[in-house]
Amino acid sequence: MKKVIALTNVFLKSSFSNYNSKMGIQTGSKKKLPKVLYFILILYLIAIFAFLSYNLIDGFIKIHQEKVFIGMILFGIIGFAAFQSIFSSINSLYFTKDSEFILPLPLKPYQIISARTIVLILLEYIIEFFIGFVPLVMYGYQTGSGILYYITMLIALILIPIFPILLVSTVIMIIMSFARFAKNKNRFQIIATILALILIIAISLASGSISGEMTNEQMAQMLMKANGMLELIKGYFPSLDFLVNALTSENIFVVAIEIIKTFLITGVAFGIYLFIANKIYLKGLVGNLFSGNSRKTKIRLKENDYKNSKLYKTYIGKEFKILARNPVFLMQCLAPAIFIPIIMIGIVYLQTNSIQKEGFQLLFSVINVNSIQIASIVLGIIEFFTMFIYISITAISRDGSNAVFIKYIPVSLYKQYIYKIVPNMIMSLFSIVITLIIAQIILKFNISVLIAIFAVSSLMSLFQSMLMIIIDLKRPKLEWDSEYAVVKQNFNLIFPVIIGLVNIGILALVTVFFKNLSIYISLGVLVLVFTLATYFANRYLYKNQEELARKIY
């Protein structure tokens, strides 16, 4: 146990070892600024989640369905933990750099895996604070719950993400135990991630359907009952059911029994997990670390390709190659641009049944599609999609200790910054075009409106890309132990969200202030706003190119 705790400490430290180690160059009052900034950001996030929760709960209370909120939040946490840990556990269990140092130490597999898993769970708690703690406190406040509720809530929040993380990690360990047989380590990592994704979705779909398919009438009936909606989402996960019961009950015995049940199920799950891990973890890890070096067996010698290309082409090509060949970057930087819009829109499309579809069509035939309101909504959706393209915000950090390269080659820094945001732009354009094609199919804009929307959204994401690289330059995270740390455990990733929200705010303002004017004027104003914003961001990047690179050494 001592060893597990010590190891957990080490892993935790290395997950959090960030920019601070390079802060030395800053001195005096400057140093304190980021802390204030952190504080404001955290408050801002709390405020957003509290505000959203407040409105939701309020809505639910009005239709006497407030308890459904608890189910929703817990379900959300489980879903989030499961989804998130597909990426995080495959990385921290198998692809962290420190594994090579840990392996030779006299540790038992279950000790390593316990420490790694505890770290995963602890990191999950940080996110849970925003998506779980804040909303549930709001719930307690709005429903005037007593102390029992708050205590139960804390226990629930501690227990709930554990089960999904264990489940996902087990699936991943089983998949990874085949790593030995894989020829190409990178390709295997991508395949393993996708496989895990499919498996987890399959498992959750299966467990969902066990709770029974329901006809529309049954559903309507359940909704009529007070808090009947809750019944609909319980039962997706064993521990979810117990905890929802505990949180919605005012009877201390019920609460105690449900909590004990959750404890037991989590404990048993952990036991089984460690048992499996003890059997297969090390094999997979070793197989993964030392496989894929098929250098000796490869006899076929390809002819070397000496080709001469323009600097911008090679440079951007190099950026794309690194993004595409690195499984983590591929999944986190390139894939979202293509998959998120398709998946999101697909889900919306599938979820709305045919009656609703007809309703929509009717709606669209009545209202004026070519209005700034509709255009703003489409722009807002695009903004939402493009903000998760993390290429620009990690442009410098992704290079890690090799980031200094940009400083000693004879190419101006400004040019290199631009080359580094081009991939972000290209992927954003992908997103924009996909979304606009789908929007056009559904909404049928005038072509000129469509072009104007395209112009606004392109400028918006150009501006955003520039701002992102400036932020990454100012706060680079260059010392990381796995690629995963750059694209997930990186505080900078909050900035795309914030800037996205600001952009959406600008859209909302324009919509409100120009609602009586022609759509072309409104969109024209947006073009102007984002052109100016881009111009200033670009000027800043150019003028401060050297100064901006100071943190890279």
Next chain:
Amino acid sequence: MIEIKNVSKSYVKGKKSIDNLNLEIKNGEIFGFLGPNGAGKTTTIRMITGILDADEGEILIDGNNIKKNPLKAKKSFGFVPDSPDMFLKLKGIEYLNFMADIYDIDVQSRKNKIEELTKKFEIYENLNEQIQSYSHGMRQKIVICGALLSEPKNWILDEPMTGLDPKSSFDLKEMMRMHAKSGKTVFFSTHILEVAEKLCDRVGIINKGKLVFVGTFEALKEKFKENGSLEELFLEITEKG
């Protein structure tokens, strides 16, 4: 030619990692930079190559100030950093092509140069594999090849011998000699005293950010009049310094 004039640098305020350094590495010279761990060798090299800004003083490479005229200065040197773990996801040949594009080398001469260098270092056969699959020494070699591709006038190498096997180390030293003979400059840091003794025209010894000796190895031995081993000599200098 590399000129370092009155250069100082602190990472942390109040603690000078480099203290008023003055050095001139002339054309046709191999200059060895010695010093214990943490002495400031890498810091100095980072400032020469433009990775770090000096707090005070100026650095010229072939007469071009690295801060005021960075592109020209950077064109005139090839740099091998202390860690060779770069561009692991690129294939060797992709990395070298990339470097050749940066330095604007035409197809025929890059083909010749790449073949010459990689065959000498025996990594020619591996050029179509990702650098990730290379051993430490092979990575070191590909980085050296990348740096020398453009035939830069000044070579700046941070501990280039670490990880190289005896033959490659020998080859690199030969290349350094040839380079210096043709009137160009080699500046490298090392911990290996024998290398410094046999290879360098002059050595500089730095300790705790201060230059404690510059001159030929013979002068060094003379100055400290030590007949013991090189290690003892080194210890004596750095402890006195």
